[in-house]
Amino acid sequence: MNFNGQQIQQIQQAFLTGFSNQNDLAMMVRFHLDINLLNIAGGDTLNEVIFGLITWAEHNGKLVDIVKGAARYLPDNIEIQTIAQDIQKWDDDIEIKNNGTSSSLETLTSYYTAADKNINALVPNGFRAPTQNNIYVSFQSEKLVLSLLRLGIPLHISLNILGSTVTNLNRKLSSNEQPIEGSSLDVMYSTADIRDAVVKSIYQLSNEHGIDTVQRWGDRYARRYGGAGGHIQVIHEDGKIDELSFGFIKHYLLPDIFQSIFDLNFNDFRGAILSQSHLSAMAETLVEYIRAIDLYHVRYTFLSNLVIEVGIQPPHPWFAPDTVARRIMDYDLEKIARHQLSLKQLTETSDVGAIYHSCKELVHHSCSLILCNYESYLGCFDLAPLDVLINLIEYHSRDDVSDSEAFFKFSQFLGDLYSSLNIDHEQLLFRLRHVERKLSSSFDPSEANINSLTRMCEQLSQDLTSLVNIQKDIRYSLINYEEEFSDREDILKLARNVLLTVSGIRFPPQQDNVNDGIYWAYHDIRTPLFDRISPKFAISAFGTTPIDNAEEELRTAMEVFTRVQSINADTMIIITAGEDLEHQNIRVYVDSWSTDAKLYFLPLDNLVSVLDSINRLDTLTEILLTHS
Numbered sequence: 154m155n156f157n158g159q160q161i162q163q164i165q166q167a168f169l170t171g172f173s174n175q176n177d178l179a180m181m182v183r184f185h186l187d188i189n190l191l192n193i194a195g196g197d198t199l200n201e202v203i204f205g206l207i208t209w210a211e212h213n214g215k216l217v218d219i220v221k222g223a224a225r226y227l228p229d230n231i232e233i234q235t236i237a238q239d240i241q242k243w244d245d246d247i248e249i250k251n252n253g254t255s256s257s258l259e260t261l262t263s264y265y266t267a268a269d270k271n272i273n274a275l276v277p278n279g280f281r282a283p284t285q286n287n288i289y290v291s292f293q294s295e296k297l298v299l300s301l302l303r304l305g306i307p308l309h310i311s312l313n314i315l316g317s318t319v320t321n322l323n324r325k326l327s328s329n330e331q332p333i334e335g336s337s338l339d340v341m342y343s344t345a346d347i348r349d350a351v352v353k354s355i356y357q358l359s360n361e362h363g364i365d366t367v368q369r370w371g372d373r374y375a376r377r378y379g380g381a382g383g384h385i386q387v388i389h390e391d392g393k394i395d396e397l398s399f400g401f402i403k404h405y406l407l408p409d410i411f412q413s414i415f416d417l418n419f420n421d422f423r424g425a426i427l428s429q430s431h432l433s434a435m436a437e438t439l440v441e442y443i444r445a446i447d448l449y450h451v452r453y454t455f456l457s458n459l460v461i462e463v464g465i466q467p468p469h470p471w472f473a474p475d476t477v478a479r480r481i482m483d484y485d486l487e488k489i490a491r492h493q494l495s496l497k498q499l500t501e502t503s504d505v506g507a508i509y510h511s512c513k514e515l516v517h518h519s520c521s522l523i524l525c526n527y528e529s530y531l532g533c534f535d536l537a538p539l540d541v542l543i544n545l546i547e548y549h550s551r552d553d554v555s556d557s558e559a560f561f562k563f564s565q566f567l568g569d570l571y572s573s574l575n576i577d578h579e580q581l582l583f584r585l586r587h588v589e590r591k592l593s594s595s596f597d598p599s600e601a602n603i604n605s606l607t608r609m610c611e612q613l614s615q616d617l618t619s620l621v622n623i624q625k626d627i628r629y630s631l632i633n634y635e636e637e638f639s640d641r642e643d644i645l646k647l648a649r650n651v652l653l654t655v656s657g658i659r660f661p662p663q664q665d666n667v668n669d670g671i672y673w674a675y676h677d678i679r680t681p682l683f684d685r686i687s688p689k690f691a692i693s694a695f696g697t698t699p700i701d702n703a704e705e706e707l708r709t710a711m712e713v714f715t716r717v718q719s720i721n722a723d724t725m726i727i728i729t730a731g732e733d734l735e736h737q738n739i740r741v742y743v744d745s746w747s748t749d750a751k752l753y754f755l756p757l758d759n760l761v762s763v764l765d766s767i768n769r770l771d772t773l774t775e776i777l778l779t780h781s
Contacts, residue, residue, distance in 0.1 A: 156211060164220060167235070168223065169203060171230040172223075179191070180226075184226065185223075189441075193299065193302065208307060209308075221237055265298075269292055269293060272326070275323065276342055281344070282344045294319075297318065298312065303445075304377065314354045321354055322347065355367065372447075373447050377445065377447045386451070388451070388452050394450075403433060403435075410461060426545055435471065473524075473531060481521070481531075485518040492512075496511050505598045508603055513536060516539055516588055516592065518614075520617065523538075524538055524542060529545060542585060545561045569654050571656075591605075631757070644694040645672055645694050647760075648757070648760060649672055651760045654769060655763070660672065661673060674689070682778060687724055725752055726753045728757055729756050753780060756780065
């Protein structure tokens, strides 16, 4: 349906008031049309991109949907809310005026069909496509026009270029002119001949468009789509040259980047959690991004850094190197808070689509937060972090995994999971799979299903976020314990929270656990050190008060421990704060303690290294042996 120039200008101006950058515009289009903005509109400025989007939307009958989507995305923008009301009236007026006649879309479709038939009749076997492993493809007018729109060339001019391209190609093919790639003995036309005809057609545009503008369009097309050759050249440090293609990115560039980020063998990584669909999705996205830069050639080092930058960008980063992990986690937490609030507000409405979207985003960013916290790959499409987290837990649960920390700090994750949520990985895996099935199956818009889905996603997000925040609070308390705590009870609670994260150590319920400054703990660890420690052992603390009191506290704790040795506990771990252990009176008392029990000291300062260690049990063992 055709809108007049004044109406298009009003829509353009309204969008410029609402969208300050291309990222916001891209998110709105993705959320409400499920379309990648880069695939339908392009340009050097935001003004050009918005015009390209409006042109594409009008051409495809989506302009009303675009404006209504913007109104839902920016509910507080008065200009966009006004234009959303106006466009419905304009649309109704156009329907009345059309009165059953052929729409412009139908006319355009007929034009495309005629052009395709004209060219494809001359090349019945199709054009060889070097960038697609030399398969043969047909001429597609609509695809050609879309490629021009992405460069910011207006629709009416793009259609003129299409007409000239058909004429130029027809002349070349009818006269058996030598192809761009091949020889007179092997006449095999390729997509390079199509691109060559397009470039010539752009430069043939009349001067009414401006010589500089036409030159810019032609140069931009040649750079983005590689001119006649069709490839961007990748120059390696040793001078070797490769052609940038989907295959090069998928089979060479991405494996190299994964190995550099995660410092591991790519084949092992791919076999564990990285599927072919993930790789293909990343490669397809990167082809679009890199072509949009409009380069003839690019150095490999620059290309690698560019891909890493693309992979850490919002709204859904692919991976989180150490240098940006904290920033991505903060971004995830911000998005989680936003969608938690949205769900609370949306429950009062009947906007089922918006509720479903917020549920997906809540789960996506919550799983991304966990993967980022434990240093793993995040995935490359909607809900990919959920898929990756499920694959990781399944992979690390297998008996034949030799290196359980290869792609994910799994032992840390297990300890934190139990200490924070009091569940194991199998229980979490069950919940993750249930959410995945709910979000991936055919959507049921009934009120009961929406309420169930909302509760499930909110609870999962709350638990995963709590896991990260609790461990962050424990780490902060360890670093700042001198300011945070002043008595033995606080120190014991902090030590208990850290030891809970060590796989194999458990505590009875808190209310039954304290006895005159002693905590009782259990373990089922089978190592040389813990084989010497009884399954039930005691934990106490001292050093948080003046030295004389600390000595008295230690004496009291040991006397209590001696009285209860009859319950088969023969080991005590004493948490020490500061340097009080070195005080002569305490050292003499400890050395003269008349009991067969085993005594280990665990400096509070060292608990930070336990919490940060990949293998917490090994680190704890080393500290206990050092201070036994």
